[in-house]
Amino acid sequence: MRLLRALLSTPTAVALVTFAVVGLAGAQSAMKIGSGDVIADRQRLMKLNAASLKDINEKLKAGNIEAIQVNAETLALNAEHIPSLFPKGTLSDKSHAKPEIWEKFDEFQKDAQNLGTWADKLRDTAKTKDAGATEAIVKDFGRSTCGVCHTTFRLPLE
Numbered sequence: 503m504r505l506l507r508a509l510l511s512t513p514t515a516v517a518l519v520t521f522a523v524v525g526l527a528g529a530q531s532a533m534k535i536g537s538g539d540v541i542a543d544r545q546r547l548m549k550l551n552a553a554s555l556k557d558i559n560e561k562l563k564a565g566n567i568e569a570i571q572v573n574a575e576t577l578a579l580n581a582e583h584i585p586s587l588f589p590k591g592t593l594s595d596k597s598h599a600k601p602e603i604w605e606k607f608d609e610f611q612k613d614a615q616n617l618g619t620w621a622d623k624l625r626d627t628a629k630t631k632d633a634g635a636t637e638a639i640v641k642d643f644g645r646s647t648c649g650v651c652h653t654t655f656r657l658p659l660e
């Protein structure tokens with residue numbers, strides 16, 4: 503029990519368990535996945551991405567390079583789901599999404615794929631325990647992934 507509690511003490515571990523449970527539920531029946539509110543679901547996913555990136559930076563500072571793999575895998579899996587969380591017509595005042603998402607959806611999808619590619623690269627590099635190579639990827643990660651997409655497709659946050 504103590505081990506389970508320790509494993510579930512990080513946002514990434516909780517996210518992976520959540521994805522596993524949701525995935526199994528989806529595989530068992532035709533139940534809807536998510537809350538039914540696509541805007542709330544995509545905001546939750548983006549907050550999870552931010553928490554994963556924060557955790558990556560903390561692990562890097564602590565020298566816990568190999569542990570970054572889990573966070574990078576979370577980002578890679580999330581990247582696959584991003585386009586499906588932006589169906590046409592889901593622009594609202596609850597969201598910071600710009601209409602350009604749907605006007606340039608192919609570019610938006612490529613940006614999501616870019617996040618997945620960078621996350622895979624980070625995961626694979628962290629697996630080698632090479633602190634220098636991992637740090638080099640982390641240094642440019644946010645600007646080259648989240649920043650690229652947010653500049654074009656997200657309104658500034660208050």
